[in-house]
Amino acid sequence: MIKRIFSTSYLSILLVMLYAPILIIIIFSFTESKVLGNWTGFSFKLYTSIFHGGIHHSLTKALWNTLIIGLIAAFISMVLGTMAAIGIYNLMPRAQRAIKMMNTIPILNPDIITAISLFLLFVSLGFTQGYATVILAHITFCTPYVVLSVLPRLRRMNPNLYEAALDLGATPFVAVRRILLPELKPGMISGFILAFTLSIDDFVVTLFTIGNQGLETLSTYIYADARRGGLTPELRPLSAIIFITVLLLLLAINQRAAKKKL
Amino acid sequence: MSNLKSFMGRRRNWTIPYALFLVLFVLLPLVIIVYYAFTNIDGKFTLDNIKKFWIHPEAMQVFLYSVVVAFITTILCILIGYPAAYILSKMEQQKAKLLIILFVLPMWVNFLIRTLATVALFDFLKIPLGEGALIFGMVYNFLPFMVYPIYNILQKTDQSLIEAAQDLGANPRQVFFKTVFPLSIPGITSGIIMVFMPVISTFAIAELLTINNIKLFGTTLQENIYNGTWNYGAALSLFMLVFIGATILLNREGSSKAAEEGTLI
Amino acid sequence: MDQKSINDIISVEHLSHAFGDKIVLKDINLSVKKGEFVTILGPSGCGKTTLMRLIAGFLKASEGKIFIGGKEMNKIPPHLRPVNTVFQRYALFPHLNVFNNIAFGLNLKKLPKEEIKKQVKQVLKIVIMSDYEERDVDSLSGGQQQRVAIARAIVNKPEVLLLDEPLAALDHKMRKDMQMEIKAMHKKLNITFVYITHDQEEALTLSDRIVVIRDGVIQQIGTPTEIYNEPVNSFVADFIGESNILDGVMIEDELVEFAGHHFECVDKGFEPNELVEVVIRPEDIYIFDISEAAQFSGQVTSSIFKGVHYEMIVITPEGYEFTIQDYHYFEPGKTVGLLVKPFDIQVMKKERYWNTYEATIVDKEFVRFLGINFPCDSAGEFEPGSDVKVKVSFQNVVLHDNEEDGMLPGIVSFILYKGNHYHLTISTRDNENIFVDTNDIWDDGDTVGISIAPDSIQIEST
Numbered sequence: 001m002i003k004r005i006f007s008t009s010y011l012s013i014l015l016v017m018l019y020a021p022i023l024i025i026i027i028f029s030f031t032e033s034k035v036l037g038n039w040t041g042f043s044f045k046l047y048t049s050i051f052h053g054g055i056h057h058s059l060t061k062a063l064w065n066t067l068i069i070g071l072i073a074a075f076i077s078m079v080l081g082t083m084a085a086i087g088i089y090n091l092m093p094r095a096q097r098a099i100k101m102m103n104t105i106p107i108l109n110p111d112i113i114t115a116i117s118l119f120l121l122f123v124s125l126g127f128t129q130g131y132a133t134v135i136l137a138h139i140t141f142c143t144p145y146v147v148l149s150v151l152p153r154l155r156r157m158n159p160n161l162y163e164a165a166l167d168l169g170a171t172p173f174v175a176v177r178r179i180l181l182p183e184l185k186p187g188m189i190s191g192f193i194l195a196f197t198l199s200i201d202d203f204v205v206t207l208f209t210i211g212n213q214g215l216e217t218l219s220t221y222i223y224a225d226a227r228r229g230g231l232t233p234e235l236r237p238l239s240a241i242i243f244i245t246v247l248l249l250l251l252a253i254n255q256r257a258a259k260k261k262l
Numbered sequence: 263m264s265n266l267k268s269f270m271g272r273r274r275n276w277t278i279p280y281a282l283f284l285v286l287f288v289l290l291p292l293v294i295i296v297y298y299a300f301t302n303i304d305g306k307f308t309l310d311n312i313k314k315f316w317i318h319p320e321a322m323q324v325f326l327y328s329v330v331v332a333f334i335t336t337i338l339c340i341l342i343g344y345p346a347a348y349i350l351s352k353m354e355q356q357k358a359k360l361l362i363i364l365f366v367l368p369m370w371v372n373f374l375i376r377t378l379a380t381v382a383l384f385d386f387l388k389i390p391l392g393e394g395a396l397i398f399g400m401v402y403n404f405l406p407f408m409v410y411p412i413y414n415i416l417q418k419t420d421q422s423l424i425e426a427a428q429d430l431g432a433n434p435r436q437v438f439f440k441t442v443f444p445l446s447i448p449g450i451t452s453g454i455i456m457v458f459m460p461v462i463s464t465f466a467i468a469e470l471l472t473i474n475n476i477k478l479f480g481t482t483l484q485e486n487i488y489n490g491t492w493n494y495g496a497a498l499s500l501f502m503l504v505f506i507g508a509t510i511l512l513n514r515e516g517s518s519k520a521a522e523e524g525t526l527i
Numbered sequence: 528m529d530q531k532s533i534n535d536i537i538s539v540e541h542l543s544h545a546f547g548d549k550i551v552l553k554d555i556n557l558s559v560k561k562g563e564f565v566t567i568l569g570p571s572g573c574g575k576t577t578l579m580r581l582i583a584g585f586l587k588a589s590e591g592k593i594f595i596g597g598k599e600m601n602k603i604p605p606h607l608r609p610v611n612t613v614f615q616r617y618a619l620f621p622h623l624n625v626f627n628n629i630a631f632g633l634n635l636k637k638l639p640k641e642e643i644k645k646q647v648k649q650v651l652k653i654v655i656m657s658d659y660e661e662r663d664v665d666s667l668s669g670g671q672q673q674r675v676a677i678a679r680a681i682v683n684k685p686e687v688l689l690l691d692e693p694l695a696a697l698d699h700k701m702r703k704d705m706q707m708e709i710k711a712m713h714k715k716l717n718i719t720f721v722y723i724t725h726d727q728e729e730a731l732t733l734s735d736r737i738v739v740i741r742d743g744v745i746q747q748i749g750t751p752t753e754i755y756n757e758p759v760n761s762f763v764a765d766f767i768g769e770s771n772i773l774d775g776v777m778i779e780d781e782l783v784e785f786a787g788h789h790f791e792c793v794d795k796g797f798e799p800n801e802l803v804e805v806v807i808r809p810e811d812i813y814i815f816d817i818s819e820a821a822q823f824s825g826q827v828t829s830s831i832f833k834g835v836h837y838e839m840i841v842i843t844p845e846g847y848e849f850t851i852q853d854y855h856y857f858e859p860g861k862t863v864g865l866l867v868k869p870f871d872i873q874v875m876k877k878e879r880y881w882n883t884y885e886a887t888i889v890d891k892e893f894v895r896f897l898g899i900n901f902p903c904d905s906a907g908e909f910e911p912g913s914d915v916k917v918k919v920s921f922q923n924v925v926l927h928d929n930e931e932d933g934m935l936p937g938i939v940s941f942i943l944y945k946g947n948h949y950h951l952t953i954s955t956r957d958n959e960n961i962f963v964d965t966n967d968i969w970d971d972g973d974t975v976g977i978s979i980a981p982d983s984i985q986i987e988s989t
Contacts, residue, residue, distance in 0.1 A: 105284075160616065169632050170635055172273075223466060231375070247370075
């Protein structure tokens, strides 16, 4: 009994500490104050001003850029990574090991190294930095995760399924589309979601590959903001909205998974 | 067209686009870092960048300081994270899963905003910003990366091993130190890889939490690139790369596990 | 090449296959008649699944040709072959329901919707699974999944249905029932069935003809009765059913000596005093209270009830063990009379009398074979460097528990009990076989050290 109380309170304290800053953001999203931590009375004004008004035009634009880059990078990563996983699964053991090793480099490399190496690559190749380079860079660190979420599904799949489709008269292309892809779908979707969240959360790699043509994502926008000494107040409600959305989404997925198991 | 068709008909060839991509955007960039590290601004071979690192103690000092910060952060993450992971692993699976999500969830708020909120919290509590705040911020940011892999391995531990240990006369303490803990070491190693390296190379967090008083190695790297001293920046990156490479080679199993666990966070 | 009978739906000619440098099928020649039920039988790893995958087209043959319906198939991809397969673990598509699994092939042929519906319904009736159309395949039992897998294949009206150990995953009772159903389906559908299994009982029950394979080589092709009653070698005799296999000597036509006694038999055409192997099925030995009628006698050492009959081990005064099945019980310890009728004795030519290897004389003391240098007493009688043949008798090969104690390591790959000793097949790392007669008990898969004494190696010039 004592043990249980101890365990529960330990976890609770940890969670409270982890969530304290986020709570602060959420609480202070309901006040108009310019500075975080200054309560100037309850107000919804910050919420309305993200959606209407367009006062902070550059913030909305950064948000759009973030979402578009995230979607494109995640989609390409999903396609490239799924193809790669199917290929890797059918490779000879030695080639398989080599590719898998290369695949882990972007995961284990600290962001800053990936960022600098890609920055130097783009500079050396004479690429103009902008949308394209950010997307390429994001694909670089996202695809390995897609590969790693699709591979286990391939391994768990009955290896005869693909052959069974051929046996029943499907061409290799049809067999992939009708049998392999539906089987891999859950892995592909979780790979996509992972890639998307990694992309929108990325700061370091984006900063180094975004160039200086005025393109901004949410992260670089916040960084510039922070260096100027304060947060744009509207970031508080925006973070709160993103956080609550993700929270609800994850709880829903978890709930559904639990139901399915029963 | 029919050539392409028969080429793609062999499924192992599907690796080729990604293999080319990896060569172009992962291997080639690393080669370019090496190239820049050993050349000067005119593209001539030189060892000056490497020498500068040893002669100029500033970068080295920042590096060593970063290693110390990373070390303390990692130790704290293990000390705080292990009991949490252990408690979670003893829970009913559905409940544990939910709690794990709660542990990972803060990651979805942009880390810069989170860090700024931490700063606000410290201000509010009148805690001075500085080294203590830095360590707290780091632990706060990286704790989930330690909890998850340890939880994962503890939860998979074969219950019958524990029962066997009890059966052979081990008391609860002995069961833990002779069975549970040794079995969970791979989880700790992948946790270390996921915490230690990133802490050394973070930038921005340190500046925000110490009002620009302390900088970590990541910041040094970033400053060099921003100030245009690319060759020196590349040499520092190369040093970092060698350091990582050595760690990974020393601990191959842990790293590949760490890479796979990355998928789940 | 053109003498292939028109009736042959499948014809396999000089087919060999290797994975890397591991040869799994060696020069397979086989023809299957239209409408026949042929079983390919062999222990696991014998190459039977490889043969099936070659016929289905999932593998490309290293050498040789496969004809189906008179057409060469070597370059035809699996989806264009007139063959459908029932896979070992069913391979039902988990994201499709029963109906869509079965309709998969028909949909690809772009048949009209109504037609597909009709055909699926029809085939569901054949496999007794009507009313299951909408079910999720994961919700079905093993037996039901098996039926859907069969339905999915036969709905395409293939010329040949390949079944790869289709019943391996089912429990014993279910297996028996499904055997009968498969047999009935074969009769009704008039499709050629090629059935892969390692279960000899299944093969005997189901097949028109059985092909016994071992180590990638066909041992025997024949009807179940032929295979059971007239096995061509001790492997087939041992693999199909239970049997007593003994070394014997063919004294003259219709007279064989084994276990220390002479027996009348029906075989002829052997050399006088030729060494042979004798097979007697356990149910073909008569056992009774000792009397005048007994050809030989023995003492019962164990007696186990097997449901219908008793299985008894009897040891003769000469030291030979016989397994005997009879409806009557004889208690252990009892002395009994034994008798075997002439036509129940199956005499087989011995596959080998000696271990023989190609060898080279190294110098006065050593001869090289099986990849190592053996000391040999008679090596001095030959010119160093000359190619010779060495012979080692089965009794003279010594096995050690520890690999290190022998001159060469090996693995016990096949064990045959011959009444009073074991005849072992030991595989070396280079896939050479060494045959050993021993009284020691070894297990399949044991690693052993092999050594041969210098005076046991006989050299012959080639």
